[in-house]
Amino acid sequence: MKKISLLGATxxxxxxxxxxxxxxxxxxxxxxxxxxxxxxxxxxxxxKFQPVFVACGDVEQAAELATEFPNTSFRAGVDGLxxxxxxxxxxVVLTAVTGSIGFRPTIEAIDHGKEICLxxxxxxxxxxxxxxxxxxxxxxxxxxxxxxxSAIFQCLQGQDKAGLRKLIITASGGSxxxxxxxxxxxxxxxxxxxxxxxxxxxxxxxxxxxxVNKGLEVIEAHWLFDVDYDDIEVxxxxxxxxxxxxxxxxxxxxxxxxxxxxREPILYALSYPKRMKMVGEKHFSLPEIGTLHFETxxxxxxxxxxxxxxxxxxxxSFPTVYNAANEIAANAFLEGRIHxxxxxxxxxxxxxSHEEIEDLQLEDIVKIDEATRTLVSSWILEKERICKR
Numbered sequence: 001m002k003k004i005s006l007l008g009a010t011x012x013x014x015x016x017x018x019x020x021x022x023x024x025x026x027x028x029x030x031x032x033x034x035x036x037x038x039x040x041x042x043x044x045x046x047x048k049f050q051p052v053f054v055a056c057g058d059v060e061q062a063a064e065l066a067t068e069f070p071n072t073s074f075r076a077g078v079d080g081l082x083x084x085x086x087x088x089x090x091x092v093v094l095t096a097v098t099g100s101i102g103f104r105p106t107i108e109a110i111d112h113g114k115e116i117c118l119x120x121x122x123x124x125x126x127x128x129x130x131x132x133x134x135x136x137x138x139x140x141x142x143x144x145x146x147x148x149x150s151a152i153f154q155c156l157q158g159q160d161k162a163g164l165r166k167l168i169i170t171a172s173g174g175s176x177x178x179x180x181x182x183x184x185x186x187x188x189x190x191x192x193x194x195x196x197x198x199x200x201x202x203x204x205x206x207x208x209x210x211x212v213n214k215g216l217e218v219i220e221a222h223w224l225f226d227v228d229y230d231d232i233e234v235x236x237x238x239x240x241x242x243x244x245x246x247x248x249x250x251x252x253x254x255x256x257x258x259x260x261x262x263r264e265p266i267l268y269a270l271s272y273p274k275r276m277k278m279v280g281e282k283h284f285s286l287p288e289i290g291t292l293h294f295e296t297x298x299x300x301x302x303x304x305x306x307x308x309x310x311x312x313x314x315x316x317s318f319p320t321v322y323n324a325a326n327e328i329a330a331n332a333f334l335e336g337r338i339h340x341x342x343x344x345x346x347x348x349x350x351x352x353s354h355e356e357i358e359d360l361q362l363e364d365i366v367k368i369d370e371a372t373r374t375l376v377s378s379w380i381l382e383k384e385r386i387c388k389r
Contacts, residue, residue, distance in 0.1 A: 002028050002270060005084050005114070007055075007105055008096035009033035010041045011201050013119045013145065016262045017094055018045065020270065023279035028270060032084040034097065039065075046072060053087050055080030078104055085109040092270065094145065095120040098203050099327050100369055107131055110140045117269040119145035121213075121220040125323045126369060128223030129315075130362045142224065143269040148217050149224055150265030151243035151256035156225070159248070167227055168245040168253075169217055170237035171297060172197050174209035177238065181301060187340045189333065197240040197260050206330045210343055211297075215308020219319050222312055229312050234305060236295040259284045304344055307351060316356050317368045324372035325350035332380050346376050 004021065008014045014033075021028040034055035035042045042061075046054060046069050053073045056062040062074035075083050078101065085093045085105040093109040094117040095102045102120030107127070109116060111134065118124070124131055135142050144150050148169050156164070175192050176184060195205050207213035218232055243265075245255040258264050259282040267276055299306040304326075311318035329346040332338045338346075350372055357364060 001026075003031045003089050003091045004028055004270070005031055005087060005090040005093045005109075006033040006096065007081060007085060007093065007102065007120075008035075008098065009045055010035040010038040011096055011098065012199060013096035013262060013266070015041075017096065017266050017270075018049070019280075020263050020267050021049070024267075024276065027276070031089045032087045034081050034084050043068070052089065053084055055084040081105040082108045085114065086112040090114055092117060094266070094270070095123065096145070098122075098201055100126050100323060103127060103131075107134060110134050110138055110142075113138055113140060115140060116142045117145050117266075118142055118149075119266075121146060121216045122323050122327075124220045124223045125216050125319045127320070127362060127365050128219065130365070132223050143272055144220075144224055145262075145265050145269050146217060146220070147262065147265050148244040149221060150268055152221065152225060152246055154256045154268065155244070155246040155254040159246075159254075163249045164227070164246060165231065165249050166247040167221055167225060167232045168247065169214065169221060169232065169234045170240070170242055170244050170294075171211065171214045171234050172208065172240045173236050173238055174211065174213075175205065176209050177236070184341055185339065189336060192333075192340065196238070202334055203327075203330055206333060206343070207326065210326075210330075211302035211305040212308070212326050212330070212343075212347070214302075215305050216323065218305070218308050219312045229309055234297050236297045237293065239289065239292055241289060241292055242294075257286075304347065307348060311351055314356075316360050317365055318351060318354060318356070320365050320369050321350050321354045321372045322347060324369045325376045328373050328376040328380070337384065338380060346379060349379070350376055 006014055006017055009018060021030055030049040030051050032051050032053040033045060036057040039061060051072060056074055056076045059076040062076045066074045082105045086108055092115045095106050096119040100122045103123045103126050106116060106123045144153050152167055175194055176187060192209050193202060193205050195208060204213055214234055221232055222229055240260050242255045242257050245253055247253045261282045267278060311322045325347040329343040333340060333343055
């Protein structure tokens with residue numbers, strides 16, 4: 001029995017994980033989980049899975065739920081996330097929260113020897129050097145949950161890493177893949193949230209459309225698989241059938257294929273190194289699909305991907321700045337405060353204005369993350385003031 005802490009239980013990855021746990025009660029149990037706003041779903045999760053601990057978005061939620069469920073402990077905020085992750089009954093922490101808020105509970109869980117199933121790519125983007133080093137010191141496994149990284153991980157099983165030539169990450173192209181850049185100036189939030197292949201959370205859907213998400217995946221892949229950025233390629237694959245590929249020195253290429261169903265990589269991460277039967281498996285037939293398409297990805301059309309490679313190669317805290325600026329800008333777009341292409345402008349401005357410090361430490365990364373958020377927020381507020389004049 002694997003006892004699981006699920007951070008971000010009410011999001012798309014979280015609900016898929018709950019489906020996997022519910023369908024395999026003899027193998028998995030939910031010890032703790034976190035949620036942010038969705039109280040109704042949180043109640044249903046508590047009733048169904050009877051966890052011992054729940055991390056809530058705020059203290060009012062925690063107090064209200066504590067009166068309804070006296071056999072469950074509740075706590076709010078980031079401290080609640082950490083407590084959910086390091087609970088003594090927990091074996092595995094699946095981090096499915098969005099953004100850098102996942103960093104602290106993940107690194108604390110590693111410190112406590114918990115196995116990590118990682119669906120929060122921002123943790124490695126923000127502080128990959130320190131997270132991977134701590135995992136090595138604590139002999140903790142970090143198993144990828146993102147479909148692209150799971151695909152690479154699966155393709156590398158039983159292979160000699162020394163023979164690896166290249167990682168090839170596939171990209172759907174997101175909501176606006178058929179639009180030219182000049183058509184993007186006035187796109188709406190509603191339009192941006194219509195993804196052609198996947199059902200995901202609001203922010204990750206925006207990130208997919210700007211290709212920031214793919215940039216974050218490139219940086220995450222660099223840390224997960226210890227591969228140079230020059231040996232990572234992104235290709236456009238609109239069907240989202242081939243989730244990613246690897247190429248070896250002898251020219252052999254391995255790919256992992258499957259339907260657009262996040263339960264598959266979740267189940268693989270939770271059950272690794274075994275493979276388990278998928279309950280309610282989606283129908284998948286290559287003859288019915290017929291044709292798969294691959295294209296070179298135009299970095300002029302998607303400049304945030306090119307910028308991700310740049311900040312990745314610069315290293316240090318540049319990826320932290322890239323991620324933090326995007327979190328503020330993408331959420332500002334979702335709130336209707338800035339235009340779609342402003343997301344790119346604020347990220348680029350933040351990266352270009354950043355000055356690296358010498359002898360960078362983990363505590364510096366946290367400060368730079370916070371400072372970048374404050375700076376980009378101030379830029380957005382200033383533009384709003386100017387527009388109101």
